[in-house]
Amino acid sequence: MQIGNLKILNPLFLAPMAGITDHPFRILCREMGAGVVFTEFVSANGIIRENMKTLELMKFTDNERPIGIQLFGETPEIVGNSAKMVYDMLKPDIIDINYGCPVPKVTKKGAGSAALKDLCLMDDITQAVVEAVPEIPVTVKMRAGWDQDNLVSTEAGVRMEKIGVGAITLHPRTTKQQFSGMSNWSLIKELKEAVNIPVIGNGDVNSLEDYNKLLNETGCDGVMIGRAALGKPWIFNSLKTNTSADAVINPDLSQIINIAQRHFLMLTEYYNNSLSVNLSKKHFNYYFKGFNGASNWRKQFMNIKNTDEIFSLLNQMTKELIN
Ligand SMILES: Cc1cc2nc3c(=O)[nH]c(=O)nc-3n(C[C@H](O)[C@H](O)[C@H](O)COP(=O)(O)O)c2cc1C
Incomplete structure (x- = not known):
């Protein structure tokens, strides 16, 4: 799988999870089969202010690579400038933009999944980031839309591709759903059929059976795992076809x-x-x-x-x- 100029040898992605996917957890997941890891979402406003706590969230070591740093924000210029600062400081392999966070503290300002209510703003934020870091691929991670009456992931995905993002991760729940119900994987299939860049499927993959089902039903290019890795970082090994003989798969x-x-x-x-x-x-x-x-x-x-x-x-x- 190829994301922009970055070759991904193992398209198993650790999902960004606030309060979870810090350096120690990312290292464990990389060692146990994850192919790409992400930081939790980091505030573009905090980066611009050089807030120490915000900067700490982004530190990583070379053995985590390939790694994406995920940003969120509501002002195109600020998100773009923060992406440039992050690239200059840390040289991550990917900058990812968060268009999925459903938390009111984030969405009421227009960031996270609120951008799905305003696709022009989503275009502008993405464009600013793509222009700010031409050296590395920019990816986006989004939900399906704000609510069931406004499912916009396919339309948004087509727009993102035109702007030049390298891949799209889709967690097909709406903002209103938060984490209730099940992910609507048919929207991942629909997105995959509508764009030519890689689509990473996400949502409710808890086992090898789910993983194979998601790949078969949607044709997605990679799979992202979040909650199933909690207390179980070896889940990635159990999904890989070419695990080494000494890999932890079913630990006692x-x-x-x-x-x-x-x-x-x-x-x-x-x-x-x-x-x-x-x-x-x-x-x-x-x-x-x-x-x-x-x-x-x-x-x-x-x-x-x-x-x-x-x-x-x-x-x-x-x-x-x-x-
Ligand atoms: C505790 C927690 C924190 C999360 N933080 C983020 C985040 O910072 N950025 C993001 O894009 N998604 C975040 N998510 C959503 C996950 O990345 C993922 O999309 C979602 O959990 C669905 O995947 P899963 O069913 O494999 O868990 C978070 C999820 C959880 C459970």
Whole structure:
């Protein structure tokens, strides 16, 4: 698969997820089969103001490549300028524009999926970004439209292609749906048939069966996985046809504890103590599911206050459950 001048060897994409797809999680997913990763959405206004917290969200290392940095904003000039700043500072492989966020704080200003209500604004924002970073491909990630009466993904996709984007990811739910109901994959098929650039299908892929079904039903060029990777970064390996013999595909509980421990260690290296504890708790809630006593272990992790306690609880888990 080719996105502009970028060759994608493995079209399995980790979805951008705010509060989840930070450097440690992206590294784990890359190691376990993801072909391309994205940062969470980053505010163009924050970049322009050189807000430190915003800039931190975009840091990555070379072993994450190919990586896309996702931007959101409502003012074409600002989003374009922020894309140029990001390119000059970090040289990511892709700049992605968020046209999918349904959160009112973002949409009430006209950013995220609100642009689907104003395709001329969407054109202008995209045009500004495409012109600002001619060196790398610009992609867009969008929802199907604002509500069921305004499904615009195909029309918007055709316009995006004309402006020069390298690929389109479609999560075919409306803004109004948020995460309810199911993704309407027929809209991915419709988009794929309407454009000549790659289409990345997204939404509700939780298994190899879903993955094959999405590819077969829509003809999409790549698949993006979000929630199914939470506490399960090895999902990407399980979707690949050419996984190596030692790849983690169906880890047993002892392997899962090891992966969670490694994730925790990466978080402690990357963040301060309290943030690494809070983020570990969030991820452990996903890792430790589906075995006898899992909810009790999760509760114990929830009550933890510092990294030492996490270490000892993980050790206790190994002793009690594995040996
Ligand atoms: C916690 C969370 C945070 C998300 N943050 C973003 C984001 O920053 N940018 C974005 O484009 N989509 C974001 N999404 C949407 C996902 O990228 C994806 O489109 C959606 O979850 C559907 O895919 P899935 O069914 O594989 O999860 C987020 C989703 C979740 C669950």
